[in-house]
Amino acid sequence: MAFKTFSLLSLLPAYIASGALAQQQPLSGTETSLFSQVNFTSLFAPSSYVDHKNGPVSTWDAQSWGLTTFAHTSPLRCFGGDASTLYDVAVIGAPFDTTTSYRPGARFGPNGIRQGSRRLSTERTNVPQKTRISDEIDVVDCGDVPMVYVDNKVALRQLEIANAALLSKTASRSYGKQSIAKDGKFHPRVLTLGGDHTITLPLLRGVAQIYGPVSVIHFDSHLDTWRPKPMPGGPWLPDEEVPVTHGSYFWYAHNEGLLAPNQSNIHVGIRNALQSFADEDEDAECGFHISYAEDIEEVGYKGIVKRIRDVVGDNPVYITFDIDAVDPAFAPATGTPEIGGFTTREIKKILHGLSGLKVVGADIVEVAPAYDTQDEITQIAAANIAWEILTLMAMTPLAA
Numbered sequence: 001m002a003f004k005t006f007s008l009l010s011l012l013p014a015y016i017a018s019g020a021l022a023q024q025q026p027l028s029g030t031e032t033s034l035f036s037q038v039n040f041t042s043l044f045a046p047s048s049y050v051d052h053k054n055g056p057v058s059t060w061d062a063q064s065w066g067l068t069t070f071a072h073t074s075p076l077r078c079f080g081g082d083a084s085t086l087y088d089v090a091v092i093g094a095p096f097d098t099t100t101s102y103r104p105g106a107r108f109g110p111n112g113i114r115q116g117s118r119r120l121s122t123e124r125t126n127v128p129q130k131t132r133i134s135d136e137i138d139v140v141d142c143g144d145v146p147m148v149y150v151d152n153k154v155a156l157r158q159l160e161i162a163n164a165a166l167l168s169k170t171a172s173r174s175y176g177k178q179s180i181a182k183d184g185k186f187h188p189r190v191l192t193l194g195g196d197h198t199i200t201l202p203l204l205r206g207v208a209q210i211y212g213p214v215s216v217i218h219f220d221s222h223l224d225t226w227r228p229k230p231m232p233g234g235p236w237l238p239d240e241e242v243p244v245t246h247g248s249y250f251w252y253a254h255n256e257g258l259l260a261p262n263q264s265n266i267h268v269g270i271r272n273a274l275q276s277f278a279d280e281d282e283d284a285e286c287g288f289h290i291s292y293a294e295d296i297e298e299v300g301y302k303g304i305v306k307r308i309r310d311v312v313g314d315n316p317v318y319i320t321f322d323i324d325a326v327d328p329a330f331a332p333a334t335g336t337p338e339i340g341g342f343t344t345r346e347i348k349k350i351l352h353g354l355s356g357l358k359v360v361g362a363d364i365v366e367v368a369p370a371y372d373t374q375d376e377i378t379q380i381a382a383a384n385i386a387w388e389i390l391t392l393m394a395m396t397p398l399a400a
């Protein structure tokens with residue numbers, strides 16, 4: 001203790017001599033002199049969003065104004081005044097949770113994940129990946145897609161239309177090459193903050209429209225390929241249609257031809273109880289391999305990464321991440337928690353192992369902030385996972 005005091009004091013003369021203290025003297029006649037000397041309009045003016053192709057675009061700026069966007073990306077009115085601005089990745093929120101089978105609340109997931117991302121920035125370097133997102137791609141936050149909360153069908157269509165509109169735009173970068181898109185052009189990629197897992201169905205429809213069927217890497221503790229059937233909770237009225245839910249959307253995706261053929265899709269982190277082993281057979285019929293949560297002990301993260309890469313090959317990849325893939329100790333705030341999941345450290349290692357894959361789109365879903373701890377542990381985990389996925393997008397352009 002004494003040693004510390006001594007060493008600090010010994011620095012004081014040099015500190016005073018440097019004039020550092022003098023600069024901290026209170027200003028005399030404060031307000032008057034400040035207002036006459038400082039141009040506050042320029043001092044506090046939002047720094048511009050820099051569109052890679054066209055240069056600065058005047059817009060809001062999260063860093064200056066404290067508006068909470070994902071990882072301090074620039075907020076953009078993607079369907080309004082800024083519709084002509086170019087970007088490479090659009091972050092959107094999908095505030096929807098009315099097909100949840102257990103705990104609702106994921107409609108507040110987009111806000112929660114943005115809140116959890118306040119210490120992240122696309123301008124900071126991802127050290128293990130040796131990548132700074134902002135060096136490679138222009139990322140903006142388009143805010144939340146309006147999704148009505150009184151009619152699931154309408155809400156999901158709203159998301160489908162908004163996603164398709166964003167995907168059909170032209171990306172900021174083109175690399176002087178052909179892209180892997182069906183039309184050979186470079187389109188923005190969309191990273192969606194959910195929302196319950198049903199949102200992946202309309203999102204995949206948009207992706208398939210641009211790229212054709214894609215290999216899905218599905219992080220989850222649940223299969224989500226269940227055949228649509230009346231859900232528990234009471235007798236189903238015989239004349240009512242059975243709606244899509246967050247447990248059946250992949251069954252629809254397979255039936256609509258949105259998933260890459262030849263068993264080139266994979267679940268990672270599965271550990272839920274089944275109705276029967278027939279569930280696994282039906283899952284395989286939807287084109288999926290299963291990597292169980294226990295694999296982290298059996299084959300380690302390297303074994304899981306190898307299995308994923310073997311399954312998806314060179315296909316375009318869509319990553320959909322249910323936060324319940326992570327253990328409830330690290331991510332308790334979710335609709336259907338299952339014990340025995342991954343640690344956040346294991347998840348990072350697995351995601352780092354996916355570098356080089358062509359990630360055409362991604363979502364992170366089932367974050368229900370109302371069940372989170374006061375320290376926002378789930379929201380912070382989800383935000384960091386989304387940031388890792390953005391890094392994967394930054395590392396690998398969609399060039400053919």
Ligand SMILES: [Mn+2]
Pocket residue numbers: 220221222322324325336366
């Ligand atoms: Mn799940």
